[in-house]
Every structure is written in C-alpha cells, then in structure tokens.
Amino acid sequence: MFDLDRWREIFQSINKNRLRSVMSGFTVAFAILLFTLLFGVANGLGNFFKGAFADDAQNAMFVRVWKTSKPYKGLQTGRRVQLKNKDYDYIADEYENKIQYKSSRIYKNFTIKYKNEASSYSVMAVNPDHQYLEKTIINEGRYLNERDLKAKSKVIVIGRLIKKDLFGEKPALGKRVNVNGSSFLIIGIFSDDGGDNEERKAFIPLSTSQAMYGNNDYISQIALGYNPNLSTDAAIAFGNQMERDLRKKLNIHPDDQSALSVRNMAEANKFVGTVMLALFFIITFIGSGTLIAGIIGISNIMIFVIKERTKEFGIRKALGAKPSSIVGMVVQESVLITTIAGYVGLTIGTYILSLIGNSLEEKYFIKDPSVSSEIVIGATFVLIVSGLIAGYLPAKRAANIKPIEALRAD
C-alpha cells in the first residue's frame, strides 16, 4: 500500500532534520562501505590464488627428472636420469583408471622462420591430450591429433604471439614455416590464459620430434591429468605412489627429490582450498562484525532520535494519531534511510573496487576485487531488516508512552 501522505510526512521529517538523517545515514553507509571493500578485497585475494594456478589443468600432474643427488644400488651421484617412451607406457598401463589425460613432453628451442621474419621459440613435442593439460585454447584451425602422431606429420600449432610476430595481421593458418630447417604446416593457432610466455610457444607431434631430432625414444617430462573423480587426498596418494614406483623402476634412491619428482596440482588444490576456507571464515567473521557495528550504530541513533521526538509523538497522539501510525512512520523513515545509505555505501564501495581493478595484483596479490550480486542482495536485505528493527523497537516503546507523559518530555 502506497500512502503518499505518509511519504510526505517522512520526507518532511527527514528534510527538516537533515543533520540527524545524514548522521544516521552516514553510519550505515560507512559500515556497508567497509563491508563491501572487505568482501571485495577478500574476493580479490581468492581470485589471485585461483588465478595463480590457472595456467594448467586443475588436475594436472607433472613427472620431471634431473640428475641424481644420492648414490643408490652402486650407482653414482650426478647420474642423469632419462625418461623414455616405455616409462610413459608403463604409467599409462599401471594407472589406467586413475588417469584422465596423459601426454609426454619434449622441450626444444627452435628458430621458426616465415619469409624474412624469424625468431627463436620454445617448441614442445607432445601428445594430443596435452591440449587439456595445458589448457590450450584453439583460436583457429585445430590441435594435434592421433593421426598426426601416427604419420609423424610435420605439422605445428603456434601461439597467438608467434603468429603476431611472424605474420602480423595476415592469415597464418595453412601456411608453411621453417622450423629448425624443416618445413612445417601450421594447422592451428592458440591462446592461453597463463600469460604472454605461454603464447610464444609452439606444439609439434611427439613422434615427429623423436624421429627428426635424434631418432630416439627419449622424453623430457610426463604430464598427466588425474581422474577428476578422485578426491584430493586420493589424488595426492596416487601421485606419491607413482613417484615411488618410478624411482624403483629407474633405480633412484627413494628420497632423491632431485632425480625425480612429481608436481601434483592436487597438493596445490588442497592448499588453495585451505587458504580459501580460512579466508572465508575471516571475512565472514569481520564482515558480520562490521555489519553488526553498523546496525548497533543506527539503533543507537534511532533510540536518541525517538527520545528527541517523544514530545512530538505526544502532540500527534493528542491530535488523534494511533500508535500504529507513529510506529509505521518511524519504521518507514528508518528503513528508507538505511536503504538509501546502504545503497550509497555499496555504490561507493563497488566503485572503489572497480578503480582498484588489477592494479594491486603484483604487490598485494589482489586480483579483480569485486562483490557478487548474492552478497549485495544479502547485505541489502540485512540492512532493510536492521533498519526495521532499529526503528521498530524504540518507536513501539515511544508510541505506547501515555500522551501526557510524552507531552511532558523535553
């Protein structure tokens, strides 16, 4: 029910008591501003943590090898460990049901040349599954497939920035480039969220690389994606198990981290999960504290305001105002002020957060701080309810004072 006269009374009361209204509004606006900033910054921290691991798939695992640092079974320290295709096949076989994606990796650095433009780039020889492990986004054409590997085709998928370097704005798909002296066909162009370095890479089929450069079955790394149905703990256990098995198989000391290690995103996921949970508790605690402080602030002001207006209420009652009309007027005024002030605080907060944007990412690990619409709606709801309570309780008491006592008040 919309009562124009009631609104007129309220606006008049707010307008004629501007300082009071502004003060009570300020309390609420400030509380909501702090609340918004707090949640925004916490969200920004969360975004940063999530983003820090966004380069690779959430379930990625990498097996890397280097030189041994401990003697084992008569083998000397400093022995160079070499992964081969059979190790890859062993893992693929042994842990078939725990693996979603799998790919070998060979790292190369090649000069890629097109007409007069040439530059040195990191080129990775991989299997088709690698697209999902590296989260490669195909912009044009396609990624490597099994046919390319079987045929050992001389095809290449280049990063967006390589295309920009060598071709500028001209089309590159279907063109041939010179890779370390051999001609390769560009079958795809990709982008990657992991940053510029990731987009200055190129992918070629693993088999092609092994045949062309050295004619062996050596691989640099094994990249896996564990089965997403595994729990984080199970995935960590799987990683540890695989690490033990491989060390045994390659004659490496069980504690030799230098010779062979498995980087498991499950561990990072667990860490991020824990940090996010802790962060969630902290912001919930402080955030609700801030809101409560704001609510108490407005309640105090309302109590004071109503005390100040007791005589006016007495006059109104002598003139025929029902208690309900006085309570209604005060509550409506209180809700109006809290809602507007809350909205102002929210707007300023959101604006500040948008100004901050990504500028604090480098130094303070805050990325894209923002508040979600659920939080906004939730906070607004809390505000309206608190305005209601803050106005209702003291108004109810004031309205029930006998008019003669109210009139005596000064």
Place this chain on the structure above:
Amino acid sequence: MIRIEKLHKSYPIGKDSLHVLKGIDLHIKEGEFVSIMGSSGSGKSTLLNIVGLLDVHDEGNYYLNGQLIKDLNEKKAAILRNKFLGFVFQSFNLISYKTALENVALPLYYKGMARKERLKIAQEYLEKVELGPWANHLPNELSGGQKQRVAIARALVTKPKVVLADEPTGALDSTTTDSVMDLLKDINDEGMTVFVITHEEEVAEQTKRVVRLKDGLIISDELTATGKAKTV
C-alpha cells in the same frame, strides 16, 4: 457532554502514592464554558488530562458524549480524541518543523482526509483566527499569541464537541490573553463546549461557570456574572 462520578486518581511516588483526585463529581452540558480554578497541585491538570483521554483514572465513572470511558487502549483513545476533543496547551505544542498551515491540518491527516481538502479547511480556520497571511510560517517565526491562535485553530479544525484548554493564557501577556479569551468566547458562542483550566481570576471571570478545586476536591461550583447574565 461530560459526566464524571466519584473520580479518583493517584500517582505512585516511589513506594507511596500521591492521591491527587479524591472523588470528583462534575457534569458539564453541551455548550457550556467552564473554567477550573485551583492552585498548583490542586489536581486541575490531572482532571483535564483524564477528561482529555491523555491519562486514565483509577476509580469512578467518566462518560464522554454518553459513552462510558473504560479500559480504552491507545488506538481507541486516539480515535475518540480525534473525533470529540480539541486541545489547547499552555506551551502551544506546535510541531516545530511544520508550518502554521501544516500544524493546523495535522488532525485532519489523522482523520484520513485528502491533502488538498485538509489544507483548504486548515486555511479557513487560520483565517478565522486572523492568521491567514502567516500560513506558511514556521512556529518560531510567530509570536506567543500567534502561536496560541494557531493551536486554537488546530484544536477547532476537526469540529470537536469539546475544546480543552490547559492554561491557554499562561505564557501570554495581558493583551494577547484578552484576544485568546475572545477567541474562546466566540467558539463557545458557536455552540462548542469549552473547558478551561487556569489559575488567573481574570481569565476565569470571562467564562460562564467556575469550578474551584482544592486538594483533589471540588470546593465550589458557581456561575460567573457573565454566566448568570446569559442564563437569565
């Protein structure tokens, strides 16, 4: 119009209670102009508050316009006040942030009248108390006498059966006192019951009937010279 039988009222003061009204019997007929006289502490203000439904009595019966007043809740009391009673206070009790016109129109708002209509009626009443040109002034821009005339206009605007005035001239000088009393006389001449509380003899003389109160009891109840002249 107002009938009071054996009215008692006491106020608690700490553990004891102060017996203010000790059995008042009073009958005021429609159209009367009555003043209650008494020194401070005699219970005259308490009596007016009970008559005005601003306070409740402990014992005895009170009939307003033939209706027994008993166990009224605030809502019912508010409706009755709005319908039957108009108040004029010693300290005017205007709402400071509303203009004279808005103050006068306020009882009509609580009656549920539309804004246009109530402002029109309020303006008529302001003109009746000769304050038409001051309609848009705030109370603190008016003199004491003007304020009290606004308050009287506000008391009259709902066309109540009874106008209750609690020391209406208490805060005014003698010239403005006369103009306010003239106004109350005019109202009474139009047939409205007027009930004035005062401790000034000059004020009481201008009414038609004087009831004297002392220590919570009526000690005399007689017609004034004016009252006698009118009834004869």
